[in-house]
Amino acid sequence: MGPSSIRAKIVADRIAWVRNMLAGIRSLPRDSLADFTADPRTPAAAESYLRRGLEALLDLGRHILAKGLGRAATEYRDVARGLEETGVLRPPESTLLFRMAGYRNRLVHFYHEVSVEELYQICTQGLADIERVLEALEDWLREHPEHLDQAL
Numbered sequence: 001m002g003p004s005s006i007r008a009k010i011v012a013d014r015i016a017w018v019r020n021m022l023a024g025i026r027s028l029p030r031d032s033l034a035d036f037t038a039d040p041r042t043p044a045a046a047e048s049y050l051r052r053g054l055e056a057l058l059d060l061g062r063h064i065l066a067k068g069l070g071r072a073a074t075e076y077r078d079v080a081r082g083l084e085e086t087g088v089l090r091p092p093e094s095t096l097l098f099r100m101a102g103y104r105n106r107l108v109h110f111y112h113e114v115s116v117e118e119l120y121q122i123c124t125q126g127l128a129d130i131e132r133v134l135e136a137l138e139d140w141l142r143e144h145p146e147h148l149d150q151a152l
Contacts (some may be wrong), residue, residue, distance in 0.1 A: 005149030006068040011141060014060035018134050021053030025123050036120045043116045046123050047107060053130060054104040060137060061097065064088060068147035076101035083137075093136040096129050 029035040061079040065071040084094035
């Protein structure tokens with residue numbers, strides 16, 4: 001697999017998706033655990049927003065690796081490793097993304113082990129980590145416009 005061009009439309013779509021999922025989480029009642037759990041639909045919505053936001057973030061990273069740098073990543077954790085190895089992410093952000101990939105897998109495969117309290121904590125204290133990685137990817141893309149295909 002050789003590099004081609006990172007599609008600007010795909011980048012914009014994935015960035016918008018991540019931001020929309022974060023906005024969805026922020027629109028939920030998060031003032032207290034009691035508020036968060038008062039309606040059982042809230043934790044379910046939070047889980048869905050979080051999982052889909054993480055998947056979009058990881059898919060963005062995979063697209064950068066595959067199209068811009070010619071590197072395949074079959075597993076989400078490989079995306080984090082590859083982005084660090086190619087200099088797209090610094091170690092602190094790649095470590096965060098690696099942990100997010102593991103958490104996404106947990107949400108999908110070990111959903112029965114994810115507690116409402118844990119989900120609440122992430123939705124109240126962990127969203128900045130997602131934004132930090134997203135901003136690092138955006139920064140790299142701005143610094144490397146030669147990798148972008150602006151065609152719609």
